[in-house]
Amino acid sequence: MRRQEQLLGAIYGRVRSLVGRRREPASRTYRFMSRLIEQELPAGEGGVCLSFFSADGDSATADVLLMLANSLQGELGSSVLLVDARFRDAAAGLTGRLGMLSAPGFADVMRGDVDGWFDLVRKTALDRVEFLPAGRLGPGDSLGLDRERWTQFLASAAGRYRHVLIQTSSVLADTRSLLAVAHTDAVFLVVQENLSLMSTVADIRNVLLGNGVEGLRVVLSTPGQ
Numbered sequence: 001m002r003r004q005e006q007l008l009g010a011i012y013g014r015v016r017s018l019v020g021r022r023r024e025p026a027s028r029t030y031r032f033m034s035r036l037i038e039q040e041l042p043a044g045e046g047g048v049c050l051s052f053f054s055a056d057g058d059s060a061t062a063d064v065l066l067m068l069a070n071s072l073q074g075e076l077g078s079s080v081l082l083v084d085a086r087f088r089d090a091a092a093g094l095t096g097r098l099g100m101l102s103a104p105g106f107a108d109v110m111r112g113d114v115d116g117w118f119d120l121v122r123k124t125a126l127d128r129v130e131f132l133p134a135g136r137l138g139p140g141d142s143l144g145l146d147r148e149r150w151t152q153f154l155a156s157a158a159g160r161y162r163h164v165l166i167q168t169s170s171v172l173a174d175t176r177s178l179l180a181v182a183h184t185d186a187v188f189l190v191v192q193e194n195l196s197l198m199s200t201v202a203d204i205r206n207v208l209l210g211n212g213v214e215g216l217r218v219v220l221s222t223p224g225q
Contacts, residue, residue, distance in 0.1 A: 030071035033219075037163075038076055041186055047158035051085075051166045051181040052219075054190040055200045058086065058093040058167065060221045061190045065094060065165050072163050073128040081121070081161040084134040085180055086169045087143060093134065094167050098124065100133040107135030107143055109153055117153060118160070130161075145176040151183050171207050172200070182213050193222045 041048050054061045065082060072078040084094040085106050095101055100122060109117045109132075121130045137143060157164045166184060168177040181187045189204060205216055 027071070030067045031075045033068060034071040034075045037072070043078075043162045047079075047160070047162045047164055048186070049154045049158055049164040049166060049184045050186050050188060051168055051184040052188045052190060053168045053170050053177060053181070054192070054196075054221075055170045055172060055204060056192050056195055058089065058169065059097075060192050061167050062092075062094045062097045064190050064219055064221060065167055066097070069124075069129045069163075069165055070126050072165075073126060076162075078128065078162040079160075080126075080129045081157055081164045082124070082129065082131045083157070083164060083166040084132065085166050085177075086134055087137060087145075087174060087176055088169065090134040090137070094131065095134040098122075098131060098133070100131070103133040103135070105133035105135035107137040109135070110143055110146055110149055112149065117156065145179050147179065147183075150180060154183060170204070172204060178207065178211055178213075181208075182211060186215060186217060187213060188217045188219055190219050190221050193220060 037048075037050070041050070052061050052065055069080045069082055072080050082094055083106060084090065086093055087107070090096055090101055095103075095105070103122060104120050108120060117132070120135075121132050124131050154164070166180070168174075168180050171178040171181065187208065189201065191201060201218070208214070208216055
């Protein structure tokens with residue numbers, strides 16, 4: 001119990017450092033988060049690749065990523081690539097939110113079209129923000145995550161964009177997501193106020209640590225933010 005309390009305190013201390021006071025307007029919260037990302041994860045000559053997921057479904061993660069992308073381009077003048085790197089339920093994440101369920105994308109890249117991935121990128125309504133959809137993946141498609149193709153894609157994307165924001169499924173739900181986040185520059189867990197269980201957060205942290213992924217960052221998603 002004591003260990004669980006310490007973990008809870010550490011996580012929510014991190015939440016406060018990332019998103020600031022809960023009563024602040026959402027736009028100010030995400031601008032502050034953008035500045036913290038710039039300080040802690042400077043892009044330098046190349047871009048940075050940041051992965052995001054939630055244990056409670058993908059819709060909350062999609063909301064966070066869209067708000068953050070808008071703040072990164074508005075506050076920092078960043079070029080941003082949003083990537084839907086999930087293997088299931090495309091409608092629940094960024095691809096569904098942006099109305100691109102039939103568009104080729106990430107799944108097609110993992111099938112071997114690394115050289116032409118940039119041709120699959122779509123523009124969004126946000127300035128300097130572009131999007132790689134989940135791609136064409138049928139219900140019975142057991143597509144794997146090819147480590148070499150994935151790392152090549154990340155390096156290529158970081159060479160074109162200052163911030164690459166990647167949505168994955170939970171590492172508890174899909175082992176392919178664990179491989180995906182392990183090769184990014186930082187991992188962010190989206191937790192939802194009054195919904196996410198601390199035991200689940202602890203399980204995610206332990207899975208990541210057990211596979212050599214350290215420095216988990218937590219973003220608290222609250223109603224209206």
